[in-house]
Amino acid sequence: MIKKGNLYYPSEEFKKNAWINNKAIYKKAERNPVKFWEDLAKELVWFKKWNKGFVHKPPYFQWFVNGKINITQNALDRNLEKRKDKPALIWEPEPIKEKARVFTYNELFKEVNKFANALKKLGVKKGDRVGIYLPMIPEVIIAMLACARIGAVHVVVFSAFSSRALNIRLQDTKAKILITADGYYRKGKVIDLKKNADQGIKKTEVKKVVVVKRANNPVKMKMGRDLWWQELVEKESDKCEPVPMDSEDLLFILYTSGSTGKPKGCVHTCGGYTVQAYATAKWIFDLKDDDVFWSTADVGWITGHTYSCYGPLLSGATFVIFEGLPVWPEPDRWADVIEKYGVTTFYTAPTAVRMFEKYGVKFLKGHKFDTLQIIASVGEPIDEAAWKWYFREIGKTKRPLLDTWWQTETGGILITSLPGIGPFKPCFTGLPFPGLKFEILGEKGKKLGPNKEGNLVLLPPFNPGLLRAVYKNPKKYLKTYWTDYGKRIYFTSDRAYRDKNGLIRVVGRADDVMKVAGHRLTTGEMESAIALDKDIIECAVVGIDDEIKGQAPIAFVVSKVKKSQDQIIKQVVFQLRKEIGPIATPKQVYSVKDLPKTRSGKIMRRILRKLFTGEELGDLSTLANSGSVAEIKKIVEK
Numbered sequence: 001m002i003k004k005g006n007l008y009y010p011s012e013e014f015k016k017n018a019w020i021n022n023k024a025i026y027k028k029a030e031r032n033p034v035k036f037w038e039d040l041a042k043e044l045v046w047f048k049k050w051n052k053g054f055v056h057k058p059p060y061f062q063w064f065v066n067g068k069i070n071i072t073q074n075a076l077d078r079n080l081e082k083r084k085d086k087p088a089l090i091w092e093p094e095p096i097k098e099k100a101r102v103f104t105y106n107e108l109f110k111e112v113n114k115f116a117n118a119l120k121k122l123g124v125k126k127g128d129r130v131g132i133y134l135p136m137i138p139e140v141i142i143a144m145l146a147c148a149r150i151g152a153v154h155v156v157v158f159s160a161f162s163s164r165a166l167n168i169r170l171q172d173t174k175a176k177i178l179i180t181a182d183g184y185y186r187k188g189k190v191i192d193l194k195k196n197a198d199q200g201i202k203k204t205e206v207k208k209v210v211v212v213k214r215a216n217n218p219v220k221m222k223m224g225r226d227l228w229w230q231e232l233v234e235k236e237s238d239k240c241e242p243v244p245m246d247s248e249d250l251l252f253i254l255y256t257s258g259s260t261g262k263p264k265g266c267v268h269t270c271g272g273y274t275v276q277a278y279a280t281a282k283w284i285f286d287l288k289d290d291d292v293f294w295s296t297a298d299v300g301w302i303t304g305h306t307y308s309c310y311g312p313l314l315s316g317a318t319f320v321i322f323e324g325l326p327v328w329p330e331p332d333r334w335a336d337v338i339e340k341y342g343v344t345t346f347y348t349a350p351t352a353v354r355m356f357e358k359y360g361v362k363f364l365k366g367h368k369f370d371t372l373q374i375i376a377s378v379g380e381p382i383d384e385a386a387w388k389w390y391f392r393e394i395g396k397t398k399r400p401l402l403d404t405w406w407q408t409e410t411g412g413i414l415i416t417s418l419p420g421i422g423p424f425k426p427c428f429t430g431l432p433f434p435g436l437k438f439e440i441l442g443e444k445g446k447k448l449g450p451n452k453e454g455n456l457v458l459l460p461p462f463n464p465g466l467l468r469a470v471y472k473n474p475k476k477y478l479k480t481y482w483t484d485y486g487k488r489i490y491f492t493s494d495r496a497y498r499d500k501n502g503l504i505r506v507v508g509r510a511d512d513v514m515k516v517a518g519h520r521l522t523t524g525e526m527e528s529a530i531a532l533d534k535d536i537i538e539c540a541v542v543g544i545d546d547e548i549k550g551q552a553p554i555a556f557v558v559s560k561v562k563k564s565q566d567q568i569i570k571q572v573v574f575q576l577r578k579e580i581g582p583i584a585t586p587k588q589v590y591s592v593k594d595l596p597k598t599r600s601g602k603i604m605r606r607i608l609r610k611l612f613t614g615e616e617l618g619d620l621s622t623l624a625n626s627g628s629v630a631e632i633k634k635i636v637e638k
Contacts, residue, residue, distance in 0.1 A: 001398055007423040007501070010400055014373075018420025020283050025421075029434035033461055036435040037063070040279045041271075041464075044074050044314075047244040050271070054461045058487035059478060062248050063272040063464040070242035071251065071274045072149040075313035076109040077242070083289070087318045090292075091138045092337055094185035094324025101138055105316075108142070110238035116146040117240050118232040122208050124177055126151030126243055129253070131175040131206065133166055133197055135159040135184035136323045139212045139229060140299050141309050143179045144252075151243040153250045155265075158300025159184065159193060162621030165263075166200030169255050172265060172471065178206045179229075183215035187328050194219040247271025253471050254302055256408045264480070265471030266302075266408050272464030273411050274314070280412040280433065281311025284402065285345045285374060286419050292371070294320040294338065295347040295378075302408040303378050307347060311412070326352060331359035335367040342371040346394070347404075349379035351538075351601030353390045358537045358560060361393055369394060374419055376402040379601045381506050381524050383531040387426040405429040405506050407492065409481070411465030414438075414458070415504055427528060428503040436463055438504065440496055445485055448497070453522065455510055456496040457489050466490065495522050512605060514543025514551040516583055523605060526553060529579035533571050535560050540595050542609040544587070552587035556595060556608060556632065565591055590635055594628040596620075611636050 002009045015021045029036040034053040041050075041064055050067030079088070089103040103111065124130060130152045134140035140156075147154040155173050157166050159181075170178065180197040183190045194211060198220065201209065211221065212229040221228075245251075251270045255263040281287055285307075293312045297303035299321075312319035320341055326334035326348075334356070338346060356363075375395045382390075382403050391401045401424055405415040415438070417423060417430030424430065432438045439447055440454040448454040458466075470477040484491040495513055496506045508524030515521075523541040530539045538558040546552035555572050563571075569589045576584040596604045601624075610617055611633055620626040 001400065001424075004423075007425050008400075009422040009424075010420055011398075014400070015420050018286050018418075019288075020418050021420035023421050025434050026431070030437075033435040033437070037275060037279075037461075037464055041067075041275045044069065044274065044278060045078050050247060056460055059482035060468070061460070061462060061466075064247040064275070067247040067271050068244040069247060069271050069274060070149065070245055071270060071310060071314075072112065072145050073242040074274060074278070075145065075310060076105065076112060079105045079313070079316050080109060083316050086289075086316075088313060089138060089141060090318065090320045090341055092320060092322045092340075094188075094322075094328070096329065103138060108145075111138075111142050111233075112145040112149060113238045113240035114233040114236040115142050115229075116149045117236040118210075119146055119152065119177070120150060120240075121236075122177060122210075124150065124152050126245075127153065127250070128177075129153045129155050129173040129175040131166075131170050131173070131178040132156045133159060133178060133180040133193065133200070134212065135181060135191075135193065135214070136298055136321050137181065137184065137212065137214055138321070139179075139181070139214075141321065144299070144305075144309055148251060149240060149242050151245055151249070154252045156252070156254065156300055156305070158298060159191075160624070161300070162619070163196045163199035164619060164621060166196065167202065167204065168263065169265075170201060170204040170206060173253060174205050176205050176207050177210065178208075179210045179212070181212040181214040182219045183217045185215065185324060187325055190215045190217050192217060192219070245270040248468070252305065254305060254408055264473070264476060266467040267469040267471050268411050268465065269468055272466070274310075276412045276463055276465030277306050277310045278314035281307060281317075282315045283418060284404070284413055284416055284433070285311075285347070285376070287312065287315040287317040287345070289316060291344045291373075292318045292320065292342050293345045293347070294322075294341075294343045296322065296326060296334070296349070296352060297347070297378070302406075302411065303347075306412050327355060327359065330363075331356070332363045332367060335364065335369070338369060338372065339367060344371055345374045345376065346372060347376040347378060349601035350377055350382040350386050351379065351597060351603075353377065353382070353386045354538050357386065357389045357393075364393060369396065372399055374400050374402065376404060376416075378404050378406075380603070381427070381429070381508065381528075383528040384426045385531045385534070391426075400424060403429045405494075405504070409467045410463060411467070412463070414463055415506070417503070423501065423503065425499070425501075425503055428499065428505045430503055432504070433463070440498060441485060450498055450500050453495060453497040453507065455484070456492045456494045456504070456506065457485055458492065459489060462490060495524075512542075514553060516543075516551055516553065517549045521553065521580070521584060523553075526555070526576060526580065526584055529584070530555060530557060530572055530575050532579065533575050535563070535571065538595060539572075540603045540605055540608055541586070542605050542612075544609065544612045546587065553584065554608075554612070555586045555589045556592050557589065558592060558595060563591075590632070592628070592632050592635060594625055594631070596626070596628050596632070597624050608632070
């Protein structure tokens, strides 16, 4: 990496070998973004070419109109000629003594076909919704691909979600089939997933439950309803032709989760999503034939869909999935996995980076990370302290560190600097992907200049993988995304600003903005300031109502070292005054052991805020660490 001021650029050697290494691509794409995406689409296999690239009837739009495609033909069949015997999927189980499973492209192709045929025999047809409630085992990838192959719509539900969360999604989609497992490993213990599944299908239209034998724990199997995966596929043919899908046919529904209200079912379609998953995986992660890609995201999230399944396969790469917790049974398990398989690209969340940092560099001794070429971050804005640690200790200051911004709704990464071009800057996500036009707007729709914080919006023609609807809820779709600035502008609900180089920094959700004595402050900005203190590993800031100031910030911090409450308050106040000013002085600072997070690592600030408003906390079962809420509540009340 080459440093120029506070910016980093790829080395000449890296740049020379990168897929995209000339910044002229941005101007080319800007001149005609529809043609830019059409040219990328031509690199894929279509049953029938589209007759129009983009059609817009605000707030609705279509891409590759009347084109016919199947994502699995591009992810599997297309790779058989040159990559038949190349590893496609490597599965690392949590138990260290258990043998990994490796699937070549040909082996994965055959397993997908077998299960696709089994689904057809169970009566699954094009357009039917299929629930998938599986842990990170190979069958979850096979199940998704099998559904897509026959035109069924997969609805993946994160395996750590409660039976209630599963039930809501099955009821909404009216799925008649659920695919689950007997259990899976988490920190050395077997989690009984089948028990949750049995609860989750109550009062739904599920008629058949397919169960993968993973942990060999005793489970109840209901005669006539429950079927073992292994027995179903045993005698099935390994040939199954992919169903031609219209570009705008449903590919999958994925639900967003929050602390309140019914989750939104984001609808993604076949053509646009396939093109975007292919292009972003290939260009952003610079995936080539000899690359081994590891995204630590569970397939229950959009990152898992696009970059733990579809994107790497569409690019012909080898990718790793991991069943367990990356710091169990030892804090350097994740580092062992990288070196065991020669991972070249490592994609994880800021929460994981801070967790690695918490254990200290002593656990990294002996790990050289020689195979790594790119490191990347996803899930929420990465603070400067975590960015620098990641870049220094894992990237060895030699590899591009990509911060990536996107959403469940966008289907793929939309903002990040390309690794062969740069520049990279701590805390800044980077540049919009070529062909995309973002603006920073004020409250009344006025475009804001450099270093002016406002609302992040996306302008037509958008990106091909952007959601087309909220499943069975057009009012929610319109109100959530197409109301604040009209039906032609997609509002991301995030706050951001650009620097003089055009790099975008996303500072947090629009609802995470507070007005303190007339001054606008974002929680992300304050959290980044606090995290610069080397003794603080993690923090969250929320705004609460204040009689005098209108709103006042409250800070929750997790400290690396044991200190008194007074010492921690002094540290936090000092950091905020130094980095932002006296206006950012918090009303209260709480020292806590952990912060409530989703399984993807997002801190649930809304829950923390509710501790002060008296509102119902909502369903906490979707949290990775629901017990943290009760502990924090005790501290607040005390």
